[in-house]
Amino acid sequence: MLSLHANVYAHPEGAATGPRRELRGLPLPTLVGPGGGPPPFLQVLPVTFEQMQAALAELPRCDCEPDGFFLLTGHTPEGVFWRLNGHMQEYQPEDADGPSMHRIELNGECPVASLDAVLRTIGWPKAQLAFELVREGVTLIEADFREYASQPATEGEPRRPDRGASRVPAPCRGRDDAALGTSALEANASYTPWHITFGTYGTRLHGDRRPTVDLEHNEYGTPYLPRNELRRRRAEDTLTGPPVHLSAEQRRLIERLLPEICHRGGWRIHTAAAQSDHVHVICDVRSEVHGEKVRRLIKRWLSEALNEKWPDPNRLRWWAVQGSNKAIKDESYLQNAIAYVEKQRTASR
Known part of the structure; x- marks a missing residue:
């Protein structure tokens, strides 16, 4: 079984063997860029x-979302x-x-064959790869990475050291944490309030009698999807697991976590509420950032905490793929939305 948390890149041009590092008890050589600094990760992989x-999508027990997050699970013999x-x-x-x-970015545990299956989706073994260890902040060639990952993870593995700015281009799609600001809010920054709502997995299917949204119906001012029994049955047939209904304990935990999550993302929270089948968050976000990015990160960080407990x-998965993002431009709407969400809080009951 492999244990890993690494960014996988195309092998950087001009990279050379650097100093050895003690990693999980193994003295392994690292990869460095010209001048001995971090490797320049400027190459792309041979797939779109x-x-x-x-x-x-062809891998067994692999769940992949449109925004690029995926999950692979299984059992050993x-x-x-x-x-x-x-x-x-x-x-x-x-x-x-x-x-x-x-x-x-890969994080978790898996057999060697499952790692190989994921790497094949980006052109391996024909494509030569480099593996940047997220916690340690060093880069290894494939053979050394596999040796490292085969060792048990140790408690308190070192965090990334301060090693200067890596030459990594900004992504076109996928999470861009830098664009979301830092946890230390700038006093004079310009923010827009967003009312973000998302449902739990499998509880509000498209075509249901209750309001739902999809890619074409998730912005403020667009109508909800109409009731359609055929579409609801088709959606039900695609479920890969049972619907998720949050318990009172889970809802209270979510409401406790959301202020911390907003602080982590650099957003100013007004209020939040968790119901058995959906979650509301109202927060101020930097004006250049769309609420959809915020919703994705909130769902991801909540999932990590819920999976741990x-x-x-x-x-x-815990959440439906889509959700609602409403940019609030009117002060009266903001106050009404806050009052509406406050009434739904589990913690106040």
Whole structure:
């Protein structure tokens, strides 16, 4: 079983063997760029975002979302459950006709064969790869990375050292944390209030009698989807697991976590509420950032916390893929929305 948290890139041009580092008890050589600094991760992988998603869809027990997050799960022959989380990011070089995959972030545990299956979706073994360890902040060639990942993870593995700015281009799609600001809010920054809502997995299906949204119906002012029993049944047939209904304990935890999550993302929270089948968040976000990016990160960070407290190998996801993002431009609407969400809080009951 492999244990890993790494960014996987195309092998950088001009990289050379650097000093050895003690990693999980192994003295392994690192990769460095020209001058001994971090490698310049400027090359792209030989597949597009869409090609990788299509390849991931062919893997057993792999769940991939449109924004590039994916999850691969399984059991060893001995019955041990494993989980590998992934995140795709693409990039378009200046001289390219279109974007290609730039890197994938992998975090979790998996058998060697499952790692190989994921790497094949980005052109391995023909494509030569480099593996940047997220916690340690060093880069390894494939053979050394596999040796490292085969060792048990140690408690308190070192965090990334302060090593200067890495030469990593900004992604075209996928999470861009830099664009979301830092947890330390700037006093004079310009913010827009957003009312963000998202449902739990499988509880509000398209075509249901209750209001739902999809890619064409998720902005303020657009109508909800009409009731359509045929579409509802089709959506039900595509479910990969049972619907998720949040317990009172889970709802209270979510409401406790959301202020911390907003602080982590650099957003000013007004209020938040968790119901059994959906979550509301009202927060101020930098004006240049769309609420959809915020919603994706909130869902991801909540999932990580919920999985840690309530691990379940049969649950692939907590949340529906889509949700609602409403940019609030009117002060009276903002106050009414805050009052509406406050009434739904579980913690106040």
